[in-house]
Amino acid sequence: MRITAPHILHVAQPVEGGVARVVTDLVAAQLATGLRVTVACPEGGALADALRALGCTVIRWDATRSPGPRLPREMWQLSRLVRKVRPDLVHAHSAKAGLAARLAVHGRLPTVFQPHAWSFEAADGLVARLALGWERFGVRWTARVVCVSEAERRTGERRGITAAWRVVPNGVDTGRFRPEGDGARSGDAPLVVCVGRLCRQKGQDVLLAAWPEVVRRVPGARLVLVGDGPDAERLRRGAPASVEFAGAAADAAPWYRAADVVVLPSRWEGMALAPLEAMACARPVVVTEVDGARESLPPGHAPSCLVPPEDPAALARALTALLRDEPLRAALGVRGRAHVLVAHDLRHVTDAVTDLYRELLGGTAAPVVGPYEGRKCITT
Structure with a gap:
């Protein structure tokens, strides 16, 4: 039968x-x-x-x-x-x-x-x-x-x-998102990457408000926004030269691997994929305290990696602290990859x-x- x-x-x-x-x-x-x-x-x-x-x-x-x-x-x-x-x-x-x-x-x-x-x-x-x-x-x-x-x-x-x-x-697919190379990097400047649809939910406007303070404290830092969406033109207006709009990417993994820090300053989520993908690539993340954020991070993860939504000052402090601490970034990357393999x-x-x-x-x-x-x- x-x-x-x-x-x-x-x-x-x-x-x-x-x-x-x-x-x-x-x-x-x-x-x-x-x-x-x-x-x-x-x-x-x-x-x-x-x-x-x-x-x-x-x-x-x-x-x-x-x-x-x-x-x-x-x-x-x-x-x-x-x-x-x-x-x-x-x-x-x-x-x-x-x-x-x-x-x-x-x-x-x-x-x-x-x-x-x-x-x-x-x-x-x-x-x-x-x-x-x-x-x-x-x-x-x-x-x-x-x-x-x-x-x-x-x-x-x-x-x-x-x-x-x-x-x-x-x-996430931990075979596709894995630590391997840094193909999207151009130059040695500290690099922050944000992957997400350019819209109010993802909070890139808050990130751009925080970015001048990051550059002031970490000279030469670069920010890349990977994605497209309804807010693209508005966000581009007035963005400083240290910010690059990379557009939508069929595969974001090379950008994660190139980053020193991956950030997602969302206003709301269920559980965002981008931080999970970044951690699978062994990259440290900074995320806002919205639904799913704390659960997506490893237990005992650095408290500074979780910031209030719509708070440019707190976001700038968190990004600056990680960009200045290479050993911490490496440790968080290893811990994040292990966590995703087990839980996500x-x-x-x-x-x-x-x-x-x-x-x-x-x-x-x-x-x-x-x-x-x-x-x-x-x-x-």
């Missing part, structure tokens, strides 16, 4: 940056284990092309990044896609896909929602209240909410979201998510409750 593997439908928006990398890595691992995988996402960005290169079936879903007047049509289109694909389970990534997918599926299939940082933290005023209200309401059609850090889960609980939670920390290897993440699917689809002894009770699917 032929055994049929479960069919997973991932729904993703956005299609670039960290969410796209998480989805791509997860799909690659699931295809390798024999799961049937389809992804619904917009064209453009990096995601669709990367998935097709893996041999994954990609279905175009015309969705904007933020909710708006097109949402009813996007939800209707996604409902049609679900009926056509006939998946066993839907896994929605980030706020927009989570909103549309849960409205489209409406609890008829096991639905996993992964926020990748809460949408209500990205907004203010009425928009933030509406986003929070939706997240509280939408859990009724959610089999599991997958958070990438305990801090992200606690933020949800603290804001009144009562969900069936699963925490699966982010992971990509294989652990993909195994944990696939185990969750099996649990929801009745492939383990774990009970399946709610509207999915009694649904059967043979797992690999």
Whole structure:
């Protein structure tokens, strides 16, 4: 008798940056284990092309990044896609896909929602209240909410979201991100690298505000911003000559390896990938105290590597201290690489998510409750 593997439908928006990398890595691992995988996402960005290169079936879903007047049509289109694909389970990534997918599926299939940082933290005023209200309401059609850090889960609980939670920390490919060479370096000047989408969330404006003080205390220091995004032109205006805008990079690993220090001054996160990638390359990191940051660092990591968000003075002090202390940078790099190998290897993440699917689809002894009770699917 032929055994049929479960069919997973991932729904993703956005299609670039960290969410796209998480989805791509997860799909690659699931295809390798024999799961049937389809992804619904917009064209453009990096995601669709990367998935097709893996041999994954990609279905175009015309969705904007933020909710708006097109949402009813996007939800209707996604409902049609679900009926056509006939998946066993839907896994929605980030706020927009989570909103549309849960409205489209409406609890008829096991639905996993992964926020990748809460949408209500990205907004203010009425928009933030509406986003929070939706997240509280939408859990009724959610089999599991997958958070990438305990801090992200606690933020949800603290804001009144009562969900069936699963925490699966982010992971990175420790074979791809490893200490090897310094191919992106040009010259011997101290080099700070920031990898991330150029947008308010990632806080590059705070870093640029801190940078003059770093250069004053560490003459000759250089800063490279790797990435692109909606704030690119604004950030370039008035940036000093010691700051380079490298644009988006298909592979950020050479930049991590070239750096003396990697920094990510985010205003909010679930658990950022860039610090994990940098530590996998044995580079010290400076990050802001947002969701997932403390959990991503090794236990006992230097307290100075964790600074308050939106505090240019504290950020400048932390960067200056590391740039002036080469032995500390080396020790932190070794410790960071060892920590990622144990706690944030990509294989652990993909195994944990696939185990969750099996649990929801009745492939383990774990009970399946709610509207999915009694649904059967043979797992690999």
